Amino acid sequence: MRILVVEDDEVAAEYVRKGLMEAGHVVDRASDGELGLEMAKVADYDALILDRMLPKRDGLSLLGALREDGDSTPVLILSALGEVDQKVEGLRAGGDDYLAKPYSFTELLARVEAIGRRSDPTAAVTKLKAGDMEMDLLARTVKRGDQKIFLQPREFRLLECLMRHAGRVVTRTMLLEKVWDYHFDPQTNVIDVHVSRLRAKIDKNFETPMLHTVRGAGYRLQA
Amino acid sequence: MFAPIKRLFKNTVFRLSMIAAGLFVLSSLTVLGYIYYATVRAETVEVDKFLEQELDEIEKIYLEKGVEYTTQILLNRMRPGHLYIFSHKGQYISNIESKPIFKGGEPVEGKPFAFTYKVVASSEPLVTEEIRARGRTRFIGDEGGFIFTAREVEIIMDTSERVRRALFVSMLMAMTLGLLSGVYVSSRFARRIGAFNKLATDIRSGKLDKRASRTETGDELDVLAEHLNDMLDHIDKMMMAMRYAGDSIAHDLRSPLTRLRTRLENAGSDVKDEAAREALFQASDDAGELLKTFDAVLRIARLETGERREMLVGLDPTPILEDLAELYEPSCEDAGLEFSLKIEGKHKIYGDRGLLSQAVSNLVENAIKYTPKGSAITVRLRKLRNGRSEISVTDTGPGIPPEQRNRVKERFVRLEESRTAPGSGLGLSLVDAVADLHRAQFELTAGSSGDDRDNPGLRAAINFPRFKRR
Numbered sequence: 001m002r003i004l005v006v007e008d009d010e011v012a013a014e015y016v017r018k019g020l021m022e023a024g025h026v027v028d029r030a031s032d033g034e035l036g037l038e039m040a041k042v043a044d045y046d047a048l049i050l051d052r053m054l055p056k057r058d059g060l061s062l063l064g065a066l067r068e069d070g071d072s073t074p075v076l077i078l079s080a081l082g083e084v085d086q087k088v089e090g091l092r093a094g095g096d097d098y099l100a101k102p103y104s105f106t107e108l109l110a111r112v113e114a115i116g117r118r119s120d121p122t123a124a125v126t127k128l129k130a131g132d133m134e135m136d137l138l139a140r141t142v143k144r145g146d147q148k149i150f151l152q153p154r155e156f157r158l159l160e161c162l163m164r165h166a167g168r169v170v171t172r173t174m175l176l177e178k179v180w181d182y183h184f185d186p187q188t189n190v191i192d193v194h195v196s197r198l199r200a201k202i203d204k205n206f207e208t209p210m211l212h213t214v215r216g217a218g219y220r221l222q223a
Numbered sequence: 224m225f226a227p228i229k230r231l232f233k234n235t236v237f238r239l240s241m242i243a244a245g246l247f248v249l250s251s252l253t254v255l256g257y258i259y260y261a262t263v264r265a266e267t268v269e270v271d272k273f274l275e276q277e278l279d280e281i282e283k284i285y286l287e288k289g290v291e292y293t294t295q296i297l298l299n300r301m302r303p304g305h306l307y308i309f310s311h312k313g314q315y316i317s318n319i320e321s322k323p324i325f326k327g328g329e330p331v332e333g334k335p336f337a338f339t340y341k342v343v344a345s346s347e348p349l350v351t352e353e354i355r356a357r358g359r360t361r362f363i364g365d366e367g368g369f370i371f372t373a374r375e376v377e378i379i380m381d382t383s384e385r386v387r388r389a390l391f392v393s394m395l396m397a398m399t400l401g402l403l404s405g406v407y408v409s410s411r412f413a414r415r416i417g418a419f420n421k422l423a424t425d426i427r428s429g430k431l432d433k434r435a436s437r438t439e440t441g442d443e444l445d446v447l448a449e450h451l452n453d454m455l456d457h458i459d460k461m462m463m464a465m466r467y468a469g470d471s472i473a474h475d476l477r478s479p480l481t482r483l484r485t486r487l488e489n490a491g492s493d494v495k496d497e498a499a500r501e502a503l504f505q506a507s508d509d510a511g512e513l514l515k516t517f518d519a520v521l522r523i524a525r526l527e528t529g530e531r532r533e534m535l536v537g538l539d540p541t542p543i544l545e546d547l548a549e550l551y552e553p554s555c556e557d558a559g560l561e562f563s564l565k566i567e568g569k570h571k572i573y574g575d576r577g578l579l580s581q582a583v584s585n586l587v588e589n590a591i592k593y594t595p596k597g598s599a600i601t602v603r604l605r606k607l608r609n610g611r612s613e614i615s616v617t618d619t620g621p622g623i624p625p626e627q628r629n630r631v632k633e634r635f636v637r638l639e640e641s642r643t644a645p646g647s648g649l650g651l652s653l654v655d656a657v658a659d660l661h662r663a664q665f666e667l668t669a670g671s672s673g674d675d676r677d678n679p680g681l682r683a684a685i686n687f688p689r690f691k692r693r
Contacts, residue, residue, distance in 0.1 A: 105488050
């Protein structure tokens with residue numbers, strides 16, 4: 001993906017840039033809001049990583065100008081203001097996701113890849129497919145091979161989230177946000193318990209496991 | 224009904240005012256006693272003196288002029304209220320119907336004494352009246368003769384009775400007034416002392432913004448209140464400074480820590496050596512834990528400012544608890560804990576789903592962490608008798624000793640027994656801050672299995688103010 005990072009902190013920007021490049025993305029960087037808006041308008045990016053507090057023009061104002069222009073480039077907002085209401089504000093201004101500082105790079109990577117233009121996890125599809133697994137969103141049924149898999153509603157949503165991001169890392173925090181709509185980090189391994197139950201249902205009777213644990217990051221569904 | 228009286232007697236001021244009232248009664252008793260003596264008794268003494276003088280006079284007449292003359296004189300002097308008996312050689316003259324003066328049939332010479340006699344007030348129908356009098360006897364001559372003279376003292380006795388009654392009534396009044404003023408003064412004082420005690424309790428339970436109220440009379444209690452408030456302001460300022468220092472440290476360390484973590488993570492994914500890789504990831508996780516702690520501190524600090532209070536909306540906590548139950552039930556099952564959710568009645572409170580979820584989640588996670596296998600965890604939503612809604616998380620684990628229950632709500636406080644378990648000691652502080660934001664009470668008590676000494680259990684309850692449309 002081609003990603004624009006708008007961040008005034010030199011060190012933070014460099015780490016994000018380096019990390020994203022190592023993950024195989026092309027990265028540009030703007031150090032203030034005006035420059036960021038300019039670059040976003042001129043070039044066609046797959047995703048924007050936008051700091052909220054920027055010199056010259058703040059992140060939300062940049063985002064507003066961009067959206068007014070009819071530009072729908074996916075935007076991940078970064079902010080030191082980690083409160084939920086700030087997040088709501090950011091999303092209302094047209095952001096696609098919101099990540100509070102401090103964040104771990106894996107979290108940032110997972111999220112930016114999740115919103116990136118090339119994948120559209122919210123696309124209005126009725127069927128999801130990953131490897132030999134098929135999910136019918138209307139009938140609420142899951143099949144692996146020709147075997148039907150029966151899931152609880154929450155397990156269904158968990159698998160749906162993983163399938164929409166198939167092949168990419170989904171962090172525990174992302175799961176908690178997207179499947180349960182919680183915006184805090186539990187102290188216990190509560191997500192792992194749910195994932196292992198799901199795993200027991202979708203992987204147990206099959207040769208190749210699909211649901212993988214990614215060390216220090218989260219989970220990935222891969223055929 | 225004796226409890227309030229007992230409490231009253233425990234009150235220092237009440238006891239002091241009772242002593243004061245007692246002394247007051249005693250001194251007025253002395254004064255009144257003197258008044259009684261100076262009026263009523265003096266009259267009686269006056270009568271007695273007169274009786275003696277008259278006896279002297281009659282004796283003189285008897286000695287000088289003889290029996291006949293004396294008889295004449297006495298007959299002249301006799302009239303209602305002026306009583307005489309003259310006895311000479313077994314012969315009497317008298318104007319008293321009854322003769323109460325004879326003790327055992329014989330007259331006794333000596334001091335003046337009081338007696339009553341009867342007079343006929345009306346003859347048809349016959350009504351007699353008892354009349355009080357004082358009299359004195361003196362023997363004269365050698366043949367057992369005597370003179371007795373007496374004066375009716377009805378008026379004096381009436382006055383004396385009235386004065387005595389007045390004394391008794393005024394004594395009662397003094398005592399009642401003393402008691403009442405004692406109760407009044409002491410309850411007034413007790414109220415003010417009570418306010419101080421409530422302040423101390425409030426401060427101890429973390430309401431540091433509470434201050435002692437003043438009456439503007441400038442009395443010593445006002446001075447005490449002023450000193451106390453100065454002291455509390457000072458403590459508050461120090462705590463604020465400390466907290467601010469802590470918060471700004473947390474804030475300032477976030478950026479370098481984030482970088483540290485990113486660096487470690489990047490390094491970890493670059494390194495080929497498995498052991499070094501593991502160590503770097505571990506270090507990155509540790510940095511992550513630190514960040515989480517700082518985040519929690521800052522979150523609590525922001526909650527404590529109360530600015531999110533305006534964002535609370537009227538909601539039913541039921542689905543919030545159902546979602547949480549759904550989230551934690553599998554964890555409990557895996558940990559060998561029996562989980563149950565009890566929803567009783569319909570509820571509506573002002574709340575924030577996210578914050579409430581986090582608070583209850585902290586309580587449930589605590590219960591999971593500190594409760595041994597085989598215990599039970601119950602999340603319950605119920606209506607209290609006063610109409611407030613209460614969310615509680617009860618476990619049957621080892622619980623928290625009563626003296627520690629308030630302390631564990633403070634930041635970074637962890638009990639000795641739990642030091643080995645992971646956690647930052649901020650979980651309950653956050654619950655406390657969330658409860659405070661909701662103007663709810665957060666309480667820790669023993670669980671329902673309070674009779675089991677080893678595992679009294681813990682009951683963490685948040686009770687919310689009644690819903691009022693804004």
